[in-house]
Amino acid sequence: MHISILALFYLIFTEVSGLKIAGDTATIEYTPEAVAIKDYFQGSATITNGGIPNLFSDTSVDLASNAETQALRNFASHKNLRVIYTVCEVYYRIVANKKAGSGIASLKDLKGKKIGTTQGTSAAYFVQKYLATVGLRESDYTVVSGSTCNSAPCGSGTFPYMLAHGTVDAVGMWEPTVELSAQALGANAMIFQDRSVYREVFNLHTTAEKLKDATTRKNIVAYIRGLNQAEEAFRDTPDKVFSRVASTLNMNVTLLKTVWPIHSFNGTLAADLLDVMVEEDAWVAKTDRRSTISRADLAMMIDGSVLKEALQI
Structure with a gap:
C-alpha cells in the first residue's frame, strides 16, 4: 500500500508539473507553441516568458524557443544545447x-x-x-x-x-x-526586403540531459507531435487562428494578417540549418568576442531524432 501511494503521488505530480517551456511571449513566432498546448497536446504544459538561457538557469524548464542567433550564443558555453524543431521562419x-x-x-x-x-x-x-x-x-x-x-x-x-x-x-x-x-x-x-539574403530560423530547443530522461523525452515527443498539428493549422487554415494569435499578442487582427505572409510555418527542422549556423557563427563569434565553433561541433547541436519519433505513428 505504501508503494502504491508513493506511485500515485508521483503520477499526480508528473501530470500537474508537465512540460515547462520558455519563449518570447511577445512574438508571433512563438504562438504555435501556445496553440499546440491548448488544442493538440494531450499532456500538460505551461509557457513562461524567456528563452534558451532559462534551460540553464532553471532546471525545471524542459523546452525553450529562440532564433538561431541565440542558439549560437548559448551553445558556445553550453554544448549540451539541442535544436529539435523549427517553429517559424521569418523574412525580415x-x-x-x-x-x-x-x-x-x-x-x-x-x-x-x-x-x-x-x-x-x-x-x-x-x-x-x-x-x-x-x-x-x-x-x-x-x-x-x-x-x-x-x-x-x-x-x-x-x-x-x-x-x-x-x-x-x-x-x-x-x-x-x-x-x-x-x-x-x-x-x-x-x-x-530580399528573401534570398536572410531569414530568421526560430527553433525549439532542449538539452541532451532532458532527451536522455525517458519520461521527459516521451513528453517532448508527444508535444512535438501536437506542435506539428498546430503548424498545419497556421500554414493551411490561418483564418482559424488569426483572432487567437492577435488576442494573445494584444495585436490588431488586420495588422497580423498584413505581416502573416512574411512568416512560414513549415512544421519541420530546417534542412539547411547547419549551413545557416556555420555562416552566422562568424558574426556571433565576433560580436561575443570568442572563437568560432567548428562545423562538427555545431552539427552536434542539431538533433532530428525527436521530430523523427514524433512523426512515427
Whole structure:
C-alpha cells in the first residue's frame, strides 16, 4: 500500500508539473507553441516568458524557443544545447524614412544613418548582412537600440515612435514592429526586403540531459507531435487562428494578417540549418568576442531524432 501511494503521488505530480517551456511571449513566432498546448497536446504544459538561457538557469524548464542567433550564443558555453524543431521562419525587412531631404532612395543610402535594431539578436545580424550586400560595413552606420511594439499607438522608446520622430532613420526588426514603423511614416516609408539574403530560423530547443530522461523525452515527443498539428493549422487554415494569435499578442487582427505572409510555418527542422549556423557563427563569434565553433561541433547541436519519433505513428 505504501508503494502504491508513493506511485500515485508521483503520477499526480508528473501530470500537474508537465512540460515547462520558455519563449518570447511577445512574438508571433512563438504562438504555435501556445496553440499546440491548448488544442493538440494531450499532456500538460505551461509557457513562461524567456528563452534558451532559462534551460540553464532553471532546471525545471524542459523546452525553450529562440532564433538561431541565440542558439549560437548559448551553445558556445553550453554544448549540451539541442535544436529539435523549427517553429517559424521569418523574412525580415528594413523600413526607412524617405522624407524630403533624407537622401534615402536606396539601401546603399543608409550609409551614415542611424538604424534601429536590437544588438546581439537575429535582427542585428540581418541588418549587417543585408547592408553588406550593397557594400556597407557595420562601421558605416550607427545601431540604435529601442523597444518593439505590437499595437499602435507605439510609445516613446519604441522603434516606430523613434522612426516617426527622427531618432532613427530606419528600422530593421521582426514583425509587427517594422510594419508599425512603416505605418507611422505613411507615404514616407520605404521598405527594403530580399528573401534570398536572410531569414530568421526560430527553433525549439532542449538539452541532451532532458532527451536522455525517458519520461521527459516521451513528453517532448508527444508535444512535438501536437506542435506539428498546430503548424498545419497556421500554414493551411490561418483564418482559424488569426483572432487567437492577435488576442494573445494584444495585436490588431488586420495588422497580423498584413505581416502573416512574411512568416512560414513549415512544421519541420530546417534542412539547411547547419549551413545557416556555420555562416552566422562568424558574426556571433565576433560580436561575443570568442572563437568560432567548428562545423562538427555545431552539427552536434542539431538533433532530428525527436521530430523523427514524433512523426512515427
